[in-house]
Amino acid sequence: MKQPVFNFSPGPAVLPHAVLEQAQAELLDWQGSGMSVMEMSHRGKEFMSIAAQAEADLRTLMAIPNNYKVLFLQGGAHSQFAMIPMNLARSKQQADYLDTGDWSLKAIEEGKRYLDINVIASSADSHYSTIPPFATWQRNPTAAYLHYTSNETIRGVEFDWIPEVENVPLVVDMSSDILARPIDVSRFGLIYAGAQKNIGPAGLTLVIVREDLLGQVLDGTPSMFNYQIYAETESMYNTPPTYAWYLSGLVFQWLLKQGGLEAMAKLNQRKAEKLYAVIDAGDFYNNPVDPDCRSWMNVPFTLANASLEKRFLDEAAQAGLVTLKGHRLVGGMRASIYNAMPEEGVDALIAFMREFEAKNG
Numbered sequence: 017m018k019q020p021v022f023n024f025s026p027g028p029a030v031l032p033h034a035v036l037e038q039a040q041a042e043l044l045d046w047q048g049s050g051m052s053v054m055e056m057s058h059r060g061k062e063f064m065s066i067a068a069q070a071e072a073d074l075r076t077l078m079a080i081p082n083n084y085k086v087l088f089l090q091g092g093a094h095s096q097f098a099m100i101p102m103n104l105a106r107s108k109q110q111a112d113y114l115d116t117g118d119w120s121l122k123a124i125e126e127g128k129r130y131l132d133i134n135v136i137a138s139s140a141d142s143h144y145s146t147i148p149p150f151a152t153w154q155r156n157p158t159a160a161y162l163h164y165t166s167n168e169t170i171r172g173v174e175f176d177w178i179p180e181v182e183n184v185p186l187v188v189d190m191s192s193d194i195l196a197r198p199i200d201v202s203r204f205g206l207i208y209a210g211a212q213k214n215i216g217p218a219g220l221t222l223v224i225v226r227e228d229l230l231g232q233v234l235d236g237t238p239s240m241f242n243y244q245i246y247a248e249t250e251s252m253y254n255t256p257p258t259y260a261w262y263l264s265g266l267v268f269q270w271l272l273k274q275g276g277l278e279a280m281a282k283l284n285q286r287k288a289e290k291l292y293a294v295i296d297a298g299d300f301y302n303n304p305v306d307p308d309c310r311s312w313m314n315v316p317f318t319l320a321n322a323s324l325e326k327r328f329l330d331e332a333a334q335a336g337l338v339t340l341k342g343h344r345l346v347g348g349m350r351a352s353i354y355n356a357m358p359e360e361g362v363d364a365l366i367a368f369m370r371e372f373e374a375k376n377g
């Protein structure tokens with residue numbers, strides 16, 4: 017069965033078709049249990065095996081070292097904006113944050129409720145079209161941690177490098193580019209990501225955290241916001257989002273079958289580069305982001321003639337290319353091309369863009 021449309025939604029986003037087919041086949045009866053995964057006790061042996069396999073596969077995919085805990089949480093990246101200062105302040109008063117866009121700013125605003133936030137650098141002056149050079153970051157060597165956003169989902173700015181910070185734990189919001197390429201987990205104190213962009217369905221939030229950072233929460237931290245409690249209960253302090261956990265596990269297996277993150281990185285780079293090439297080929301389309309930090313995951317673009325936008329979106333949808341409208345903060349278009357977007361989807365978008373330009377240029 018072919019995909020009915022190519023869905024370029026920023027999130028919740030496209031899932032691998034093969035994964036959805038497997039979930040469908042197992043929907044009413046998971047592996048002879050007679051139950052749907054949705055109906056199972058999270059403490060029963062069936063679900064416990066699903067949960068353990070998902071964690072094992074994620075550890076393989078990302079080569080997660082043994083001194084890191086993998087937590088399967090709820091509450092989205094937004095909860096992490098608060099959980100991080102609550103858990104990682106560790107008697108310090110201050111944390112460093114880099115400002116590269118709308119998601120960085122949200123993390124900064126929430127962080128301010130708990131700590132003094134030192135904004136070490138900002139690309140606001142360039143309308144968030146670049147990453148401030150590392151040499152300009154005004155870091156505090158005794159900060160509780162340094163927080164940054166590896167992929168700004170709205171404006172399409174992505175790091176292809178990891179900041180070199182010593183003695184200060186590095187904390188990263190990878191909500192929209194986790195699993196897009198191999199990364200060295202040991203460089204980080206904490207990695208977090210909402211599942212609904214590049215992992216699985218909405219409702220699950222992943223946290224990968226170095227063990228030695230746990231156990232010193234701010235006074236008054238709710239149990240539900242305490243990483244240590246999840247670490248001690250295998251993320252089953254309360255009822256976890258079981259179906260989203262299961263489906264994410266199927267995605268991990270699918271990624272392993274594709275050849276893991278090395279293979280995904282090659283594919284993601286190829287998909288992104290050919291799309292940027294069409295945008296850059298003339299004046300009809302435009303992407304304002306510095307070529308050094310253009311995202312492989314979210315490709316925003318505008319039309320030189322903005323009055324054609326509605327026609328572009330309507331005709332694209334008729335051609336089966338849906339959810340291409342840009343974020344309300346920036347307008348224009350945005351193609352989100354996560355791991356699960358097949359290369360044929362990008363090729364179909366490129367063909368449409370060329371044809372639309374030929375007719376309207």
Ligand SMILES: *Cc1c(COP(=O)(O)O)cnc(C)c1O
Nearest residue numbers: 092093094119167169191192210
């Ligand atoms: C989508 C997104 C968020 C917000 O995620 P929620 O799960 O809705 O809280 C935060 N950061 C980044 C980079 C995102 O893309």
